[in-house]
Amino acid sequence: MEKYLPYDLPLQAQIDLLNGELNPCGEFYERRLSQLAGQFVDPQAVGAILASEDRLLYDVRTRAFITSLSDLTLAVVRIYPGKVGDEYHFTKGHAHLLLEEPELDLCLSGQGCLLLENGEGDFQNHWWTAGAISHIPPGYAHRVVNISDGPLVYAAIYRLSAGHDYERVARQGFSRRVIERVGLPALV
Numbered sequence: 001m002e003k004y005l006p007y008d009l010p011l012q013a014q015i016d017l018l019n020g021e022l023n024p025c026g027e028f029y030e031r032r033l034s035q036l037a038g039q040f041v042d043p044q045a046v047g048a049i050l051a052s053e054d055r056l057l058y059d060v061r062t063r064a065f066i067t068s069l070s071d072l073t074l075a076v077v078r079i080y081p082g083k084v085g086d087e088y089h090f091t092k093g094h095a096h097l098l099l100e101e102p103e104l105d106l107c108l109s110g111q112g113c114l115l116l117e118n119g120e121g122d123f124q125n126h127w128w129t130a131g132a133i134s135h136i137p138p139g140y141a142h143r144v145v146n147i148s149d150g151p152l153v154y155a156a157i158y159r160l161s162a163g164h165d166y167e168r169v170a171r172q173g174f175s176r177r178v179i180e181r182v183g184l185p186a187l188v
């Protein structure tokens, strides 16, 4: 947080609901297949794609709203349509380093599935269309899957100090995944 200077006055920003552009934007980063390779169920499909390209799966625009007393942060994610084998594109997935920290996710365009799993093995999922809002309570790891033919754009609001624990998801993944079955998304 030291890299952000506190700003204690009102701020406004604008999200393009369809393409996920954020203005003014803070940080921008991309996630490509090689960064999530081990998370997809079909390693042959991963290898076949990586043989020709390190496919862009999603990109993230973040803006931290740091004040002398708070650190709410907005992230806008655009997950590109597509599958690895039969499995729809998804985000890396993480829990929060500060276990007590929740998150609110708002689906802005496209259709998706939010996967939620806590440390006691309770798995839940939320099917998203534009306008869906999901509250991710403390302790639940979360991953978003794009099941639509176009980009899935969603916004996440959380405290910057919540941090990201990628290790737990990298180690154990989620107990269910979303694949295409006879042309439709299925949670298996």
Ligand code: M6P
Residues within 6 Å of the ligand: 031, 060, 075, 076, 077, 091, 092, 093, 094, 103, 142, 143, 155, 156, 158, 164
């Ligand atoms: C949401 C938030 C962010 C997260 C982003 C991408 O916007 O949860 O904190 O960085 O999704 O998800 P991931 O970090 O799992 O790649």
Ligand code: ZN
Residues within 6 Å of the ligand: 094, 095, 096, 103, 142, 158
């Ligand atoms: Zn999060």
